[in-house]
Amino acid sequence: MNEEFCDRFLLFYEVTNPEPRKRSFLKTCLRFLTIASILCTTIAVTGAYLLYQTIASDLPDISQLREVKLQVPLAVYSEDEQLIAQFGKKKRIPIPGNRIPKKLAEAFIAAEDHRFFSHPGIDYKGLIRAGVQLIRTGKKRQGGSTITMQVARNFFLSPEKTYLRKIKEIILALEIESQLSKQEILSLYLNKIYLGHRAYGIGAAAQIYYGKTVDQLTIEESAMMAGLPKAPSRFNPVTNPERALKRRNYILTRMHNLQYLDQKELDQALEQPVIARIHSDSIELHAPYIAELVRQKMVKKFGPHSLTSGYKVYTTVKSELQIAARSALRRALHEYDERHGFRGIEAQSGLAATASEGDILERLKGFRKVGDTLPALVRAVNKDSIDVRVLGKERTHLAWDKMTWARKYINQNEREALARSPDQVLSIGDIIRVRKGRTGNWRLAQIPEVSGALISLNPADGAMVALVGGYDFYRSKYNRATQARRQPGSGFKPILFTKALEEGFTLSTMINDAPIVYMNPWTDEEWRPQNYSGKYYGPTRLRIALRKSRNLVSIRLLRQIGIEKVAQTAISFGLPTDQVPRTLSMALGSGSATPLQMARAYSVFANGGFLIEPYLVSRVETLDGELVEEAFPRIACPHCGDLSSGNNMFAPRVVSPRVNYLMTSLLQDVIRRGTAVRANRLGRKDLAGKTGTTNEQRDAWFNGFSPALTAITWLGFDLPKPLGKGETGSRAALPMWIYYMEKALEGFPEEKSRVPKGIETLYINQSSGFLTSASDPEAVPELFREGFVPGQRNSETVDANRLSDETENDQLESLF
Template structure:
């Protein structure tokens, strides 16, 4: 009888057979997958390798280099750059500086071939133990590839590219060539790229002048340039410096004694001396626009151009300081506007931390202004305790006297609307009278950023060279260059141009004009009655008196006599490009012109009638020294006769000596003219000596009255005088030279006729020969011609 095997036995045997078949299949699949993965990875690596940038191009390393701007004496006054970098060869770098970077950043640099495998394992182990990224393993070579050949993206593919390129770089370049790239390319904080600029930024030295302590401090920066900045965090920078020195000892580069000496060496933080870019900002911005148009962005910001300008560094600094001082004086006459805002007690620390981030010096700078917070009072002394960043100081009653009686509220919270008292948490501006010591004890003065603006232009009339230009109070807040871009009514500052035109029409300084009420049709069916500044009438006056005291009615009558179109055409000969209206109001400065235009026009009078177009750049060279542009002083254009120029100059000397421009007296011969427009919206003073002509405008961007003390003589002339005193220090005192065809005769200013010796009130007057009066009082002889009116301005 046949027996069948139990079903269970048959099933068990079948399962075992299938099991033995699956394992080889899985193994085969895994091997296949591994081979495919390896081939894929290999293919991906080859794919990346085929698309990597060429390493050999680094042999011709040309990084973005600073373009430098120089003043007329060759001193550095500004820079244009994307990355502030000055390239120096390795041979000029101290060997210990190189060793400091190697010890701190890549101690096996001279042993590995681009990748430090042992360092990778060591870093991975430390990171694993700490459960966070505590240490990196990039070599100096890898850092160069990352910064120069790759994008900063954080991807695995970039790490592969970095490793491949590092290996290739080590095959193509020597170790010194790699260090040359690294030490010139690396960012070291404070806007400094490369060791040369870092040495200038932090220590005011060239790289080959650094001592060991300074070298080690620079070598500590790559890990975290801002955190270890010796300017902002000297204590942390010292800690990092000590680490670098210890690493140098361990690597055998220095002895323990050398390290200890460096650790104890005092660190003096100071920048390489150069003109503050802020002082020259408007001048530099005008240059930047011109140069970028001519040479393109790449060459200007990356090409290392050397730009030699007409600017005089000392004059530019004087212009900046004088304009700011003058605007503060004008603004303070309008009164204290109160704190800019009020903080709650919990907001003070955060606000002060932001202020501290913006302070780029170890101690507060004397004379500089900062935002401070009132954090306390000393009631018995009437003093406020003010915090600026993490520093504190005292604001005394004396140092805020200009603001009048300011109360003090010893609590946090905003006072009632319109209350200008100081409360705890008040944010105010303070200037530094004396800096703090160890972040305590500064002496502050209450300050206030002016709302009013100004412009100053100074030219050499003999060459056309622009020596200084400031276009506003603060370039960081407003890049609008009021010196060139603003078009404002010139007011009485335009009168010398009208009077010069009148001289060429036959009028003389002794011409008598009646200062009396007059009216003209206004073209709209009504009448226009010009008024004098003081609303009084003087009767018969000479043309000299009319200009000296800026009598408006006389100026209008002169314009009526010579013709408005003639006066407008005459003005254009002096270089104006703005539209000049041909109407009687032009006599009172109705033309809207820029400070630059008006100053250039006055330069014609200062230069004996010759117009020389103004220029800013003398020479431009590329980084190799090839001259790209060289400018000579432009050719002079005859605009006005030397005789007319001298006579109008002589008239304007009276404006300064005894008229509206008396605040422009600087102890040497000066000719100039004030200007104040209707409702006191614009204040001007333009004046000159034989070697220099300077124009100043003061006003609000959104036109409104300058208020009390806002006339040309009170607001603009003091700025002009402060600048000129500083600018002309050391210049020889020169008088204006009279042409041979000018003569001086004694006249009676009440009649305009010749006067005899001893005649009461007689004065010497200048004339172009042949235009002087021929008769004496009472003899019926000829007197000077007789035209129309002006206005006393201040």
């Protein structure tokens, strides 16, 4: 319409006007078009500005990137800085910008944004190319995003693919480029990107795919990692090695074209095969029960975000002692398990002796390593051995003497007759479990049904130096060292004897070991406690009574002292009030305690009489090394005298030096000549402890110490039931303690106890407990406190032994 009007106007103008008028009209049209163009441009610019302002007002502050906190797992370390565990869904190892290898950075630039150092945050050519593709095909094309735009998206935007998000990316990228250097942007990108298998950032990816740090990566490994951001699954070198190889070689060629590699480097890199595989976390010390304790503590104190804030937690655990503890527990549980027979194979595969290796591995895939045991398939049964294929190992061979223990299990006290040859135990195709013995040879095994725990403390300050809460954490996360409240049995008796000494009894005091019958006046039920042997030994010195763990002496002793007095002493040793019963059965350990609580109690004897507070975490640091928490434990100081009284630096004294010295002597006697005599194989004179066994052998304990270490071992079923005939603390739990202390005390010189003032050694008659001369054929030396030396007639003994059962029943009736 405009053209028709101009033509008519021009014709009229030419007829009625000369040539100058024609030039005036052209000028008017040109002016009209110019004004229209300016107006349209102004409207477009104004609209774009208003759109920018609208979008920009909703965008985050770019300055946040300078203080960005990447999600970094919580790391747990031993005292000697061995990595125990990492917590957090995202695996990330932040790498400072100045430590990013040049070739690794160049590989990512070649793969993702080769104009990175020249564009202002937006690659106009790439955006135009993507726009043309959209016009031609009607489909959004991946690409056109610079590294800066990816930083904007990864830190500030959602992953949805919309035009609005792309506009936001562009605006944010321009802002980022105006505030951060290229090196800062590249560092943010390389530490943030997802690279598959839960790896976020180049540090985690290098560890997961190659088991290396970034500075150890080769050129081809760097190129392989650089191919992952585009499609972490499709170009993954573990799950899709062929596609990953093509992508890697493409990136290597790009690096060469961009002059990042010379021809020789390219040729060498292209020749390398794909060697990536999944490397487990670089765990240096296996201590999952400890790791879980730390995780719970951190969440409780700092909240759930503590798992992703990069905290570094340093524990008091000593790696060598932790390894010894785990080995000791597993060995003891297997030994108990083998004493009670073979419960049978895991499964029958149905495979013949001629089965292929592939079929065998396929059958074994459904079974995993548990504790020290590995699944294995029987390939051949020979006259004096079997051939097996162990999961993850080569074909190997089990000698007959490594399976002779496998008498068929009937119950805790019975097994079938001893088998005479391997074919009476196993058949071809059986899936079994095997483990390495102490000599390094494979032996038949099974997963122990019985449970156990071991906890070890530094008695001077309460530091937990080793803790194992069960056979296999991944099979049962229940931490028996800290959670299992079980009857301590005779392990409680040293607390009772401590109170007896404080009340004026001596180590030579005679107490009658004779039958006792107590009646419950409300139920008319009888309680007839017995010694473990079922025998009675008459008047018995306190030293012998504890050495031999005489139950009836302990009950009479408790009666004479008073139940509440002994209960308060138990509480002063750190046992919770609600776990200390107020009945005569307390003398036999009928209350409850966890192994950790028993370790705290026995540390009193080990450290000279002080109640320490167990602790696990020595310090907590941020990712940047800032100290946020540090432990300052109260220490036991037996030689500080009055300086320790009322001083918050020192643990409170709960047992006097002289009583503690006498109790240590008693507990050393348990090892030298008593129920723990097996521990003499350690060849040390500074060891002390007490066995513990509960009714029907439901719990087996050994509570022991040296001046340097306290260690408690426990063995039993999670759902309490008898361990079997003869499975006492001495037989079931003491070996675990011996295995641990044998390794743990290496490097600790033997320590001789200091004799406190006020202790003297006198001769007594071992039959009567009275003072005597050295010439007496029955004379034995005994320790006494000054002021508590018996005279020629032991009045305590006479009073104790004159009590009839009727008198005891009358006096004790009110206790039930």
